[in-house]
Amino acid sequence: MSPKPTTKLRESPFTKRREPLGFMLWLGVAGSSLLFTSIFLIFLVRMHRETGHLVALPDMFWLSTLVILFSSITLHEAHLAFSNERFLHYRVFLGATLLLGLTFILLQVGGWAEMVKTGVFIGASTSQGFIYLLTGLHLAHILGGVFYLIYLFRKAIKNRSYVDSFVYSVNPPNRLRIKLFTRYWHFTGALWLVVFIFLVLLY
Secondary structure, eight states: OOOOOOOOOOTTTTTTTOOOOHHHHHHHHHHHHHHHHHHHHHHHHHHHHOOOOOOOOOOOHHHHHHHHHHHHHHHHHHHHHHOOOOOOHHHHHHHHHHHHHHHHHHHHHHHHHHHHHHHTTTTTTTHHHHHHHHHHHHHHHHHHHHHHHHHHHHHHTTOSSHHHHHHHOOHHHHHHHHHHHHHHHHHHHHHHHHHHHHHHHHH
């Protein structure tokens, strides 16, 4: 007996239905990347017109780089724990990520205060103003992430029992939100590394 002919057509990757939230995240990532790339280019053009040099980056920025890297690790572990139904580990690592995110914000503000003490002001020169612009825009991304971390952590604390945690974890929208947020947080970490290395190399 000859095999039945298959009538199922292979779906084109261009017409394949995509998850709306995931697609919106990638649009946001692309938009933010384009924005920062434009600022980098404008920064380089303006720097050629100035005779001054960039100031030394505050020590707080170096420390905040380690903090944001560790926060990506803890959130990755939280995501794995959530997927594997290890809910206590999920709460611990999620809380650690939130704490590290808040620490990053404090370090950034401390870095700005350190620059102000050394006479680095927003309107003093184009190069100095761009440092505040780049770090401030990135901090806005972090603030948005921290607010969502607070929301996730409150949900995790509310669902402390195993049954409540399991019901919450098997809900596909909840799994999707945590997966997409983990990607977003990794993006903010990578974005800070690019900004930081860019400023360090130009000093």
